[in-house]
Amino acid sequence: MIEVERLEKSYGFARALKGISFSVQKGEVIGFLGPNGAGKSTTMKILTGYLLPSGGRASVAGHDVVEKSLAVRRCIGYLPESTPLYGEMRVDEYLQFCADIRGVSSAKQKSAIARAVELCGLQRVTGKNIVELSKGYKQRVGLAQAIVHEPPVLFLDEPTSGLDPNQIVEVRKLIERLGQEHTVVLSTHYLQEVEKSCTRVIIVNQGVIVADGTQQQLVAAQPGGGLRLRVRGPEQNVLAQICELLPKGTPVTIDKRTADAVDYRVDVAAGMAPIDEALARLVVKNGWDLLELQRDRATLEDVFRALTLQVQQEALHA
């Protein structure tokens, strides 16, 4: 549905995109992640036909974004970052205008608008001026505008920024529903959003793609995490036994001592065979009490921080 090949964009001397490539299949919901200024919005602006790339190629629904810009724009819906709307218009007027300009035939307009209104939960406000709406409703009008013509591909640039937690949940649900019919590319800072609604994650940083895969893949590739166990038993003895069990050089530390138990922390190196069960058996065999055994799983947030901070620090040292 979307093919991007070595896409570049420079603003003056600043290189916002340094040759990124990825592709998106029909029906995928892509979470486009990255710190501010990573190039997320720039990519979206190019794919929606607003900006022209400085180099590389991109196509959406089989049309080149430069050569066949109008054809591309016919098959997309777009919610820009700041949700720009014409405040003086009423919600229904505005949606009518959007359907009209997007070429929805007048016979179908009524049902198309009704569908968008229903999907976005705008029934109560259709007669109101947009300027009077709350931020959450404005955001929904922006979404309705993007889907009113039922485009095969949807680009949503930070659809939940600035919303309160309840509104975020609602918009997220909406995106999930939209993901069933549309191919969606969604950019965000909120990692939970990606965890909830996206089938694949692309992380960009400083104009390059640093990760591309499903959440499971990304998390699994992240070196990882650790094990924490709370044991009631003779401290030195326990520590010695644990160290013996583990491959040489695996760091084991004492995290915390409570009245009758000690928390030990084992840093598991990437690619190490699982040792949870062996540890549990060891404790039980020695007749100590195992009060807690917990694995610190790497989250998408860890992946994100690791990938984006790492590059920044490398850049600093370079």
Next chain:
Amino acid sequence: MRESLVIFRRELRSYFLSPIAYVFGILLVSVLLWYSTEVTLQNGARASAEAFFGTLPFMLILFVPGLTMRLWAEERKLGTLELLMTFPVTIWQLVLGKFFASVAYLGLVLLLTIGLPLTLGAYGKLDWTPVLGSYLASLLFAGSFIAVGMFWSSLTRDQIVAMLLSLVSLFVLYQLGNPLNIELASDWMPASMVDLVNGISPFKYFVSIARGVLDTRDFVYFACFCGFFLHANTLVLQARRQRG
């Protein structure tokens, strides 16, 4: 064409959804009538709307920048330009839709002044040919001003800057066609230069059509003048896509 029409309708509607349309329209009509009524009525037996159409060009210099300053600058500031340019419409369609909406709006405002010639016609013997010619000329003249103002508006996201630039450039254009300046200039400028400079100003052609004489050349001039600035307008928007 259809797309331009959709833009046209939205633009024209948005004039009437905001206070601009009313404040602007009422002010322009009041100032015009107030400024010209006294002179017109003092003419006594001779009924003529000359004074009215004589003031009009200068009033348009003051008012049109106020009308055009927001056309692109506001869209850029609000970010709606980004959305507008991802709709399946060409830049020309956008520019034409906006341009004609403003011309249509100004045409409606001018129509509100029809009371003046109607009154004159009721009380005296009014020659309608120059009156209708003047209305047509005013519309074309206003159109050329709108094209200039719209061009400036596309260059900045600050409406005040757009207004000031339009104001100054319209004033200069007007002065280039002012008979007084032409006389002064012919003292030291070669005649061909004077003709050239004078020929740039829409004011010259306004006067010509306003007399009620319809000459194709005058219409061609207005078409070229507007075309030039509208084209420049599309180039600015296109360049913005390139530059980001």
